[in-house]
Amino acid sequence: MSSPIKKESEISLRSGMMLQIDIIPSVSGYAGTSCESGIALADENLRNELAKLYPNVWQRITNRQEYIRKILNIDLPDEVLPLSSGVAFYTPFFLESDLALVKE
DSSP, X not given: OOOSOSTTOOOOOOTTOEEEEEEOOOXXXXXXXXXXXXXXXXXXXXXXXXXXXXXXHHHHHHHHHHHHHHTSOOOOOTTEEEOSTTTTOOOSSTTOTTOOOOOO
16 A cells, blocks of 8 residues: 555655545445545645635635535545545445435
């Protein structure tokens, strides 16, 4: 695995880094679906720069953050920028896109 997130890792996650996140549930004996997408990490300076230089992109990012927080009920820090509308959107029944898991 090529992830910087592991036990006792000494790799620092810093502003400007982009990461792929995966949610891959596993039930023994069954094939399953997953959701994979990209995020960026951004400190306040980078967020301000993005908002100033790319207002349309910034608006899409903040809309995604709001959706993740209010609809999926995930406590997403301001520093995590979802780069697509599929971040954390998990549909356990692949062809039932109107059924998604949310955190209660």
